[in-house]
Amino acid sequence: MQKLYVHPLPVRMWHWINALGFVVLILTGVQLRYGELFHALPFPVAVRIHNWVGFALIANYFVWLLFYLFSDKIKVYHPELDPAKHFRNTLKQLQYYGYGIFKGDPNPHHVTLYHKFNPLQSVAYQVIMILLVPIQFYTGLLLWDLERFAGSVALFGGVRVVDTVHVALFAFFTAFIFIHPYLASLGHTPSAHFKAMLTGYEELE
């Protein structure tokens, strides 16, 4: 089977550190918010882990950002500039996940070196990486030290607004952490995309 090197090492490292970090942030986040229901660690320890993992992921985000900014691989994130074509392809992909896959139809998206994302992934990952993840990091940073960032907190609308945004995104990422691996299991074999994210090589059907 033909293989294509689509996940360079910095991207794979970023991905798995991010994945592990998000799981830790979700678990400690659940304890901080629902301490009366889920209490695995002393509260200050959970806070400190949440803070340090948060900082580690902010640094890790820059690994992702700088790699793509200074490499031609950024093309994988280039949006499709023809809206009609993008809409058509998105519809095809939705149709596949919602209907075709049940009949055993082939995936309409074919991975190439600079098109590793299907149209749905392309839009979703751009929104997540350029908007949602930075907002989550920023609100987390403000909550880390409310006194130091008092001015920014006030500008944001107060600590309650900052926390509401942080928790709403926490809800989104909690759903994501379940749905993402499931979608990753929809390759030509259930483990194909997982292996690819470990080795860097995507097997072409």
Add this chain to the structure above:
Amino acid sequence: MAPRLLLAVLLLAAAASAGAADASAALPDEAKACLACHGTESAPKVDASAFAKSVHNPLGCTGCHAGVDPAKHPGAAKPERVSCAGCHADSTKHYQASVHAAQREKGNEGAPACATCHTPHEVSAAAVGEGLKDACLGCHAAAVETHQKWLPNTARHLEVVSCAACHAPSVQRKVDLRLHDGIAKKRVSEELVPGFGDQVKKLDKDGKGLDPSQLRTLLAHVEQEGKVIQPVLIGRIEIRNGAESHQLAGKASAVKDCQRCHRAGAEPFQSVTLSVLGTDGKTLRYDAQKEVLSSPTSVESVRGFYAIGGTRIGLLDVLLALALLAGISAPLAHLALRKLLRKKQG
């Protein structure tokens, strides 16, 4: 005749004292006479302007120094120590049960009595509070550093939790939502919000305390009045009964369990007041319902106070539960459909 003459001389001297002139305008005549000497370095000094602003100002000097006869003062005998218990019996009772009183009983003269924390001639309304935190830190200089070793977000905690809220562990707490001017960054006094109390009474018709919607209406009213451009409620965890805040325990007994606050239904969030500063410096408090701390309607009005876990918004819990449900059930349902339909297709 001689005592009267002495008093007249003292009054003249008081009038001539330029430094004390402005500040003493608000003082009783008797106090002005005393300050002719005690406003200078020639006798134990009292800051006239601070005393003029003090809540004890209307009492004059002999209101507390009852054993002093101005006509015979200064005499040979040293004036008796002032007792606060006559007026502040409840606070004194709780103080007697404190670690501070216990230390004094053991002979530790450095342990605080009333005047050590409540600087005797500058007593402001206790609930104004910022000065009291400084009084604690005045002796417990290492306290900030000690807290930093274990307490996350230490600066924020020291700002919004009164010392007694953790160091008087057996008493009940509450949240006082203080009206601040977000631009001037200071507490709002009643002068800037005329009719504030009437507006609260008008909104809180049933007397149960302001609900989230009424609180929002109140703040909109304050904003419309225009004297406070950006009204912000900044919460502070305090002792429900101010007198009980004197019942400070040894540090080994202090609250260190974060979940005393950071959990749903935590005791400090069961009682809420709203406050502005009165024209006399005293705090004017109005009741609010505990729901103002956790309602989505309060995101804007109570934007300056939030305790993780303790004052969480229920609607966000629903959102999180739905996200979790969708995250688990959507893949499971999709997987089940795939298996089922593939089987049918043989």
